[in-house]
Amino acid sequence: MCQKIVEHYRAGFPVFLLKTSEMSRVKYEVEAKLSEFKFKDGTSPEILSWSITSSNNSPPTTPLQGLLEHEGPAILFLYNYHWFIDKPPVIQTIQDCFSLWANQRKAIVMVSHTDKIPPELERDVTVVDLKLPTPEEIEDIVKHESPTEKHLPTGDSLKQVVASSKGLSRRELQNVYNLSLIQKNSFDIKVINEYRSQAIKKSGLATVVNPDISIDDIIGYDTPKDFVLSTINNPEAKGVIFIGPPGCGKTSLIKAFAGASGKLTLMVNTGSLFSKYQGETDKNVKALVDLAWSLGESYFVFDEMEKQFSGVGGSGDLDSGVTSRAISQFLDFFQNRPPGCYIGATCNSFKGLPPEYLRAGRWDTAPIFIDLPSKNVQKKILDYYIKKFKLKSNQVKEVPAMPNWTGSEIETLCHNAKMLNRSLMEVSKFVLPIYNTMKENIEELRQWSIGRCIKEDDMFTSKIKHEKKRRVDI
Numbered sequence: 423m424c425q426k427i428v429e430h431y432r433a434g435f436p437v438f439l440l441k442t443s444e445m446s447r448v449k450y451e452v453e454a455k456l457s458e459f460k461f462k463d464g465t466s467p468e469i470l471s472w473s474i475t476s477s478n479n480s481p482p483t484t485p486l487q488g489l490l491e492h493e494g495p496a497i498l499f500l501y502n503y504h505w506f507i508d509k510p511p512v513i514q515t516i517q518d519c520f521s522l523w524a525n526q527r528k529a530i531v532m533v534s535h536t537d538k539i540p541p542e543l544e545r546d547v548t549v550v551d552l553k554l555p556t557p558e559e560i561e562d563i564v565k566h567e568s569p570t571e572k573h574l575p576t577g578d579s580l581k582q583v584v585a586s587s588k589g590l591s592r593r594e595l596q597n598v599y600n601l602s603l604i605q606k607n608s609f610d611i612k613v614i615n616e617y618r619s620q621a622i623k624k625s626g627l628a629t630v631v632n633p634d635i636s637i638d639d640i641i642g643y644d645t646p647k648d649f650v651l652s653t654i655n656n657p658e659a660k661g662v663i664f665i666g667p668p669g670c671g672k673t674s675l676i677k678a679f680a681g682a683s684g685k686l687t688l689m690v691n692t693g694s695l696f697s698k699y700q701g702e703t704d705k706n707v708k709a710l711v712d713l714a715w716s717l718g719e720s721y722f723v724f725d726e727m728e729k730q731f732s733g734v735g736g737s738g739d740l741d742s743g744v745t746s747r748a749i750s751q752f753l754d755f756f757q758n759r760p761p762g763c764y765i766g767a768t769c770n771s772f773k774g775l776p777p778e779y780l781r782a783g784r785w786d787t788a789p790i791f792i793d794l795p796s797k798n799v800q801k802k803i804l805d806y807y808i809k810k811f812k813l814k815s816n817q818v819k820e821v822p823a824m825p826n827w828t829g830s831e832i833e834t835l836c837h838n839a840k841m842l843n844r845s846l847m848e849v850s851k852f853v854l855p856i857y858n859t860m861k862e863n864i865e866e867l868r869q870w871s872i873g874r875c876i877k878e879d880d881m882f883t884s885k886i887k888h889e890k891k892r893r894v895d896i
Contacts (some may be wrong), residue, residue: 424455426550427531431497435548436523437516438531439539442552445501447592448533452552456497466528467495473502479868482506483515486530490519495527504534515541520546543895554716555592559583563592565601575609586614589716590621603882610614615686627695627710628688628722633681640671640678641806641829642799645878646790647675653786654683654764657719660756661765661785663727665875666792667864668770669828669856673725675792676766685721685764697718707748712757727767728775749776756784771863772870780874791875794857803829807836813846822850826857 427438449471459468470484482503489498506512516530522527538548538584555563561584564644575583587595594617602613619630637647646662653659662679664672680687695706710872714722756779759765769775769789780789795803808818817839824832831853838849857864871877 424755425454427452427456428459430548431467431529432458434524436520436529437543438529439537439547439549440533440552441535441537442533443535443550444593445533446592448499448501448552453499461495461527465495467497468492468530469499470496471499471501473500474505476649481511482509483511486512486515486519489528489530490522490526493527497528498530500530502533502534503532504536504538507532507543508540513540516543527554533863546603551712554589555587555595557584557588559592562597563595564599567596567603568609569603573603573608575603579609582611582616582882583609585719586611588718589713590618592671594621596697601631618686622713624690625709625713626691626760627706627713628690629844631680631687631689631723633687635674635678635681637682639806640675641803642795643671643675643792643878646792649787650679651682654679655685657761659764659786660759661767662787663767663780663785663789664792665769665772665789665867665871667794667828667856667860669830669868670792670794671829672768672770672792674829676723676725676768679766680721680723683721683764684720685762686717687721687723689725703748704751707751711751714755714763715760717763718760720764722763722765724765724767726770728769728771728773753778753784771867772874774789787876789871789875791868791871791877793877794864795829800824800827800832803832804836807833811836811840813839817843817845820845820847825855827853827855828857831855 427440430438440448440452453469453471457466460466477484482505485498485500489496532547537551539547539549539605546788561580564583564587565574574580587598590598598614598617599609601617601637602608602610605613615630622628637651638646648666650662664675666672677687690710695703695710714720756765765785782788804821804824813836822835834852835846835850836845838852839846842849
């Protein structure tokens with residue numbers, strides 16, 4: 423980031439916008455690094471700063487004019503200047519001074535939490551993002567905050583602390599480390615994860631979840647399970663998407679994989695992600711992508727993904743506020759996600775889902791079609807829930823016919839038998855398969871899947887060994 427500013431500054435770019443919410447970090451880190459820069463003649467620019475508290479009620483154009491009158495090269499940092507950048511006098515002053523600053527080796531760096539720029543200045547401003555601390559920077563912060571050598575984690579413990587700290591700002595890291603030292607007298611992973619989950623939740627874009635379902639709870643689908651478990655912790659793995667009728671276990675599969683992977687799992691809040699207000703969706707999608715890159719190794723869950731993009735048409739706009747730019751951002755993210763970032767997605771329908779989201783290169787395999795369970799699998803599911811709900815022998819003496827029943831409907835059958843203390847036959851009248859009301863849709867989905875999706879019978883059994891990782895509770 424500093425290198426980008428230096429390179430553009432040397433090339434004569436005089437106006438920058440540094441996007442960050444870490445104002446103190448800019449002051450004590452970015453300003454310090456830029457002060458070390460020297461031109462070929464050995465001179466260095468003087469680092470100046472301005473904020474509303476140092477303005478003495480003077481007009482916001484005062485620091486801009488002052489820079490012009492300053493002797494010698496200089497870089498002026500303007501903190502929270504987005505409050506003034508859209509004012510006509512400020513816009514005009516920047517336009518008037520642009521060439522003069524460039525010739526005098528001067529520049530302004532507007533420090534703001536937003537990259538919103540007036541249209542008049544869009545071509546004049548170079549936008550730079552101050553990324554969240556890297557693993558190396560996080561390690562330095564840990565060492566700095568450690569009160570003694572005894573408290574300093576080493577080896578794998580240090581790696582776990584760094585991995586759990588990704589996605590937090592420098593100030594947040596300092597706060598949570600101090601909190602952990604007070605509560606646990608150590609850099610406690612659970613305290614850090616708790617804090618990080620709250621920070622992610624505050625963004626409104628995703629929720630950290632701790633899957634409560636095991637892969638052993640999923641009956642059937644042995645080949646897809648084997649394939650995903652064999653690849654999910656490979657840094658190059660991208661993800662998997664399941665398509666099929668509701669109630670067939672797609673979401674349960676996705677959540678079970680999350681638990682088996684041991685990765686930090688985030689459920690994307692699509693209702694908050696897509697906005698009816700112009701520009702908000704683009705901003706939210708970018709923030710989600712930035713979050714994924716800051717976290718690195720993680721697991722993102724997109725449940726019923728087709729509903730998120732319903733309405734995509736030739737205009738490139740959606741009624742829900744999804745613009746073509748947001749769609750492009752998502753496609754790029756699915757194609758080039760950070761190493762270790764895995765995506766698990768489900769779809770109940772192919773309608774409304776842009777075909778470009780399904781193409782090779784964005785997933786580890788073509789979409790996997792999850793159909794209604796076979797009779798053999800139904801029997802295994804029934805046996806599983808009979809045991810889980812501890813049904814008595816007289817309750818399961820007779821078993822109802824279950825044509826076109828899903829796993830969730832079999833679970834409901836056994837749950838009702840337990841709750842009402844009745845037999846399976848007696849409570850079966852309370853369960854009607856979704857196939858009865860969605861027959862046309864399910865048959866249409868089956869036809870659509872031919873040649874577009876992989877079915878379990880089409881997949882090979884992986885010979886790669888997979889291990890279940892211990893998951894840190896959040």
